[in-house]
Amino acid sequence: MTAERMNPPELAPPVGFSHAVVATGSRVVFLAGQTALDAAGEVVGDTLPLQFERALVNLLTALRAADGTPADLARVTVYATDVAAYRHHAPELGRIWRRLAGRDYPAMAVVEVVRLWDERAMIELDGFAVLP
Numbered sequence: 001m002t003a004e005r006m007n008p009p010e011l012a013p014p015v016g017f018s019h020a021v022v023a024t025g026s027r028v029v030f031l032a033g034q035t036a037l038d039a040a041g042e043v044v045g046d047t048l049p050l051q052f053e054r055a056l057v058n059l060l061t062a063l064r065a066a067d068g069t070p071a072d073l074a075r076v077t078v079y080a081t082d083v084a085a086y087r088h089h090a091p092e093l094g095r096i097w098r099r100l101a102g103r104d105y106p107a108m109a110v111v112e113v114v115r116l117w118d119e120r121a122m123i124e125l126d127g128f129a130v131l132p
Helices: 048-065 083-088 090-101
Strands: 002-006 020-024 027-034 073-080 107-112 123-131
Touching: 020 073, 027 048, 048 073, 048 090, 048 123, 073 083, 083 090, 083 107
Parallel strands: 073 107
Antiparallel strands: 002 020, 027 123, 073 123
16 A cells, blocks of 8 residues: 555644545455454453553454554544543553554544443544555
């Protein structure tokens, strides 16, 4: 895949996301929402950063199963049960993202939701990738 990240100077500088991603490739992979579930289907992690890390690992595991890499991510949506807590932990979440997925951010959005499927989950990530 080739991905051109577009961050027009007319918009505020992006921090932890890209304003637009133009992706070209031959396969699109749609990634289902991933929470902090372990292999037994139990939510792990008692803090937002721990759950974010596990949800991101799960999302990247699904992407790797489709022969994709973090650089292939074109779009990720973050669903959080507490956006204020997400904002509070943003520096740590950014470090987790860079450690696991690198510095090339996809187009992203953070959406606050009342609750997620598993009521212990604080965060869910979904997205899509474009593979070569």
